[in-house]
Amino acid sequence: MNDFSKILELKNITKKFPGNLALKNTNFKAISGEIHALLGANGAGKSTLMNVLGGNIRMDDGEILINNSEINIKNPRDAALSKIAFVHQELSILPTMSVAENIFINKFPKRNAIFIDKKKIKEESKIILNKLGCNFSPGSTCEFLSTGEQQMVEIGRALAEDPDIIIFDEPTSSLTNNEKEKLFDVINNLKKENKVIIYISHFLDEVFRISDKLSIMRNGENVLTGYTNEFQVNDIIKAMLGSVKKIDKTKKNKSDKKVLLDVNNLNLENVLKNINFKIYEGEILGICGLLGSGRTELFRALIGLDKINSGKIKLNLSNEFFEIKPKKLHNYVGYVTEDRRNEGLWLNMSIIKNISISFLDIIANALGFINKKLELSYVNNSISNIDIKYTNENQNVDTLSGGNQQKVVFTRWIASDPLLFFLDEPTRGLDVNAKIDVLKISTEIVKNKKSVLIISSEYEDLIKICDRLLIMKRGEIINEISEKITEDKILMEISS
Amino acid sequence: MLKLKIINNGFYIVILMAVLYFSITAKYFLSLENLFSMLHSLSPIVVISLGMALVILMGKIDISVGSIAFLSVTIGVLLITKYELNYYLAFLISMFIGMILGAINGFFIVILKINPLITTLGTMFTFRGVALQLTNASVINLPDSIRVIGNLSIGPVFIDTIIMFIFLYALHLIHLNTTFGRHVNAIGSKSIIANTLGINEDKITFLCFIASGFLASVGGILSLLQVGLLSGYLGQGLEFTAVAVVVVGGISLFGGRGKIIPGVLAGAFVFELVRNGLNHIGANPYAYKLITGVIIFVAMYADALKKDIKTN
Numbered sequence: 001m002n003d004f005s006k007i008l009e010l011k012n013i014t015k016k017f018p019g020n021l022a023l024k025n026t027n028f029k030a031i032s033g034e035i036h037a038l039l040g041a042n043g044a045g046k047s048t049l050m051n052v053l054g055g056n057i058r059m060d061d062g063e064i065l066i067n068n069s070e071i072n073i074k075n076p077r078d079a080a081l082s083k084i085a086f087v088h089q090e091l092s093i094l095p096t097m098s099v100a101e102n103i104f105i106n107k108f109p110k111r112n113a114i115f116i117d118k119k120k121i122k123e124e125s126k127i128i129l130n131k132l133g134c135n136f137s138p139g140s141t142c143e144f145l146s147t148g149e150q151q152m153v154e155i156g157r158a159l160a161e162d163p164d165i166i167i168f169d170e171p172t173s174s175l176t177n178n179e180k181e182k183l184f185d186v187i188n189n190l191k192k193e194n195k196v197i198i199y200i201s202h203f204l205d206e207v208f209r210i211s212d213k214l215s216i217m218r219n220g221e222n223v224l225t226g227y228t229n230e231f232q233v234n235d236i237i238k239a240m241l242g243s244v245k246k247i248d249k250t251k252k253n254k255s256d257k258k259v260l261l262d263v264n265n266l267n268l269e270n271v272l273k274n275i276n277f278k279i280y281e282g283e284i285l286g287i288c289g290l291l292g293s294g295r296t297e298l299f300r301a302l303i304g305l306d307k308i309n310s311g312k313i314k315l316n317l318s319n320e321f322f323e324i325k326p327k328k329l330h331n332y333v334g335y336v337t338e339d340r341r342n343e344g345l346w347l348n349m350s351i352i353k354n355i356s357i358s359f360l361d362i363i364a365n366a367l368g369f370i371n372k373k374l375e376l377s378y379v380n381n382s383i384s385n386i387d388i389k390y391t392n393e394n395q396n397v398d399t400l401s402g403g404n405q406q407k408v409v410f411t412r413w414i415a416s417d418p419l420l421f422f423l424d425e426p427t428r429g430l431d432v433n434a435k436i437d438v439l440k441i442s443t444e445i446v447k448n449k450k451s452v453l454i455i456s457s458e459y460e461d462l463i464k465i466c467d468r469l470l471i472m473k474r475g476e477i478i479n480e481i482s483e484k485i486t487e488d489k490i491l492m493e494i495s496s
Numbered sequence: 497m498l499k500l501k502i503i504n505n506g507f508y509i510v511i512l513m514a515v516l517y518f519s520i521t522a523k524y525f526l527s528l529e530n531l532f533s534m535l536h537s538l539s540p541i542v543v544i545s546l547g548m549a550l551v552i553l554m555g556k557i558d559i560s561v562g563s564i565a566f567l568s569v570t571i572g573v574l575l576i577t578k579y580e581l582n583y584y585l586a587f588l589i590s591m592f593i594g595m596i597l598g599a600i601n602g603f604f605i606v607i608l609k610i611n612p613l614i615t616t617l618g619t620m621f622t623f624r625g626v627a628l629q630l631t632n633a634s635v636i637n638l639p640d641s642i643r644v645i646g647n648l649s650i651g652p653v654f655i656d657t658i659i660m661f662i663f664l665y666a667l668h669l670i671h672l673n674t675t676f677g678r679h680v681n682a683i684g685s686k687s688i689i690a691n692t693l694g695i696n697e698d699k700i701t702f703l704c705f706i707a708s709g710f711l712a713s714v715g716g717i718l719s720l721l722q723v724g725l726l727s728g729y730l731g732q733g734l735e736f737t738a739v740a741v742v743v744v745g746g747i748s749l750f751g752g753r754g755k756i757i758p759g760v761l762a763g764a765f766v767f768e769l770v771r772n773g774l775n776h777i778g779a780n781p782y783a784y785k786l787i788t789g790v791i792i793f794v795a796m797y798a799d800a801l802k803k804d805i806k807t808n
Binding site: 077092094095096101105106108115116118 | 669673674675678681682684685686689690692693694695752753
């Protein structure tokens with residue numbers, strides 16, 4: 001058990017990304033034997049700062065010091081050499097390989113120059129697993145473990161190199177309550193071993209429960225630091241959001257309260273539990289929740305991309321309610337996926353082709369030949385309502401900017417005239433103007449008695465356009481905000 | 497879990513069924529002599545499949561192995577017949593050529609970043625074309641002294657069977673017990689993550705294709721020695737047999753799954769068993785194609801099932 005303390009200091013760290021100053025002269029300090037929480041809204045810079053420490057990103061300026069001597073971290077190996085370990089939010093487990101192999105994948109103990117020491121790997125894995133309170137064997141294949149167990153393996157991998165500084169990035173978002181408790185035990189034990197522990201989290205209750213100190217980041221700066229027990233929840237939220245902003249609503253007037261879609265008891269084993277909700281005609285219903293809460297999975301299940309275990313869906317068609325199967329519902333839904341470059345567009349095809357795909361049956365004759373003139377006129381008609389910046393309809397979509405590409409995806413779906421739109425993170429990666437355009441399109445869509453279901457992690461966007469908001473957590477809808485949606489309310493719900 | 501165990505060891509079931517069937521229907525099938533004869537016959541394909549297994553474990557594929565075998569062996573044979581080079585030296589050069597041809601594949605795949613299937617499809621035709629050009633597509637007989645080597649045995653066990661087992665065991669050890677082998681598995685398991693973890697996918701890919709080329713040439717030499725002459729058909733279609741052997745043996749085409757022992761041996765044994773058995777009962781030669789087709793189909797289906805079972 002080593003006695004000597006380590007003081008970790010990050011001084012004046014600056015990091016610029018194209019169009020975004022992510023870290024502005026950021027300062028951060030943490031010491032051994034303490035759990036130091038790092039908080040902040042999306043984009044505040046907490047992950048960026050820690051990624052600089054972990055060697056995944058290189059800073060533009062600044063210093064990193066351990067016990068007053070400067071260290072140079074250019075890549076994850078350098079970080080490991082400085083005894084820094086990073087447990088990422090997204091697991092990097094090799095699924096077909098065993099627990100022991102995953103733990104030692106970066107540095108296999110060797111028996112001699114050629115062969116790895118399997119016995120030692122097994123023994124050391126057992127020791128690490130015991131420390132983590134895990135009861136699965138080192139020989140288990142990782143793909144058969146639960147997310148929580150896999151996360152323990154990932155922590156095991158971090159511990160295998162005997163680090164002094166450990167960073168946990170949103171470690172509990174995909175864990176069950178039992179797994180969370182186990183994790184807290186592990187982290188507390190590491191604290192007793194005098195490690196420096198940095199804990200990034202959205203969940204205020206966890207932060208209050210296990211952290212000794214906390215730092216809050218906003219807009220790339222560390223705005224508040226101190227002992228956790230000296231803070232109130234409100235102080236923290238205020239520091240995270242800055243002054244309360246007057247948000248300019250681009251919302252439209254209230255809709256007719258006619259139900260368009262009614263979902264009852266939707267269940268998908270291990271993914272969605274007891275989903276019940278309604279959408280009204282002309283309504284924009286928002287869905288928010290953290291990574292792993294099941295939002296995208298909900299969309300996929302509703303339109304039959306993943307098979308559900310139970311549940312009833314009813315759709316209002318010409319003023320009558322019909323029970324409908326997910327695969328059939330798909331015919332009435334325009335689904336704008338999360339990942340437009342991979343799932344939404346054919347990048348090397350023209351704007352026209354990307355749009356007309358949704359109404360080929362109308363413009364093709366009995367033999368399947370497409371009437372090009374008709375195609376062009378329909379496409380132009382669809383585009384005319386949406387301001388897409390392009391030179392020529394025949395240019396390939398990969399030549400368009402992100403925002404314009406997103407508009408092309410929208411245009412395609414609008415052209416197919418569905419009853420419902422499922423938008424999954426539609427403003428991701430877009431600049432401010434493009435974001436506003438996309439949000440405007442969404443509010444235009446619902447003018448014709450269509451409804452929009454929108455998933456977003458950009459709470460500002462949700463506040464701007466949603467009539468109601470559903471909060472999801474671990475596959476369930478835990479709450480609904482139907483009046484005066486504010487960022488405070490959202491954060492409160494999410495962190496509960 | 498039981499389902500997975502059955503799928504992973506399916507080849508044992510097929511082997512058992514085949515052995516039972518042929519023992520009953522064919523007179524001299526179930527004998528030690530026949531067993532050694534089968535092991536002798538499958539030695540070349542096992543060695544070639546070892547190279548294929550390595551590449552497939554990494555999540556890639558090499559369909560030029562048959563042509564690499566042919567070209568490297570052709571050069572060796574020409575050195576012996578035209579230039580009267582010492583046999584061992586000539587075959588050593590063949591193996592070296594195999595490595596170079598593998599490196600050529602590696603170059604296209606790693607440096608030029610061309611898809612492995614397309615690359616090896618191209619080299620499959622090119623290498624064979626070069627070899628046919630060198631021999632003018634004629635058959636070359638080997639001097640008698642060499643032909644004897646092909647069927648040498650120590651007691652009932654053939655020499656090439658022993659060579660096969662040596663390579664089999666060596667590759668098995670390399671796959672399971674070296675950092676290199678574990679990294680091959682990691683890349684096949686999920687290459688994005690392997691890269692994030694700092695594993696050098698390019699370097700390992702290059703080495704695996706060189707190994708595949710080397711093993712293809714060794715297998716080619718074994719095949720040549722068994723037949724006793726060099727024909728334009730040496731190695732033709734072998735690449736597909738090798739893939740079939742690997743998949744039937746439980747090594748997944750998706751990468752990162754499977755073991756070399758028993759996988760490659762069992763996979764080759766299944767096909768050899770069927771061929772040998774059908775031969776013994778005097779079956780229609782097209783029956784072999786049909787049955788192997790069914791076996792391959794079932795193996796591919798099982799492989800796809802394996803991938804789905806894991807999502808618990």
